[in-house]
Amino acid sequence: MKINDCDAILLPIPESFESERLLIRAPLRDDGAAVNEAVKESSEELRPWMPWAKLRRTSPKPRSAVLASLIEIRCDSRNGRSAAVALRCGYMQGGVLRRHSIDPSGSPRDTMVYSKVRGIEF
Numbered sequence: 001m002k003i004n005d006c007d008a009i010l011l012p013i014p015e016s017f018e019s020e021r022l023l024i025r026a027p028l029r030d031d032g033a034a035v036n037e038a039v040k041e042s043s044e045e046l047r048p049w050m051p052w053a054k055l056r057r058t059s060p061k062p063r064s065a066v067l068a069s070l071i072e073i074r075c076d077s078r079n080g081r082s083a084a085v086a087l088r089c090g091y092m093q094g095g096v097l098r099r100h101s102i103d104p105s106g107s108p109r110d111t112m113v114y115s116k117v118r119g120i121e122f
Contacts, residue, residue, distance in 0.1 A: 048104050069118040076103070077110035086114035090121055 016025035027035070039046065073091055075082035087093070091114035099108040116122045 071116045071122065073114045074111050075114075076101075077112050083112055083114070091116055092121065 016023060018024075071091075072094075073082070073086040074097075075086070077096060083093075094113045094115045097111040097113060100111040101109050103109045
């Protein structure tokens with residue numbers, strides 16, 4: 001059976017995956033402080049893959065839960081495959097954030113934004 005890329009997001013997946021050395025799970029509300037500390041401690045190792053890791057972070061502020069009215073996919077404007085996935089799944093291109101971020105080489109890059117709006121696309 002072939003699964004359509006858009007249908008794949010509807011497949012049931014476990015809440016977490018665990019091995020002897022690793023636990024992979026969705027972030028929880030109270031994870032912010034621990035993630036922030038881990039990023040600070042590992043910033044040198046993270047820089048090549050996560051340009052935002054070089055920024056100084058402060059303790060995260062708690063946010064109240066809200067019902068999402070917009071779902072976004074963002075990708076580097078040079079990443080045609082990610083853009084194609086967003087379009088195939090029914091996301092609309094909302095715009096391009098010009099020189100929005102820095103790539104691992106230190107050069108500015110554009111970010112493409114795709115979205116679905118509650119009541120329109122979902």
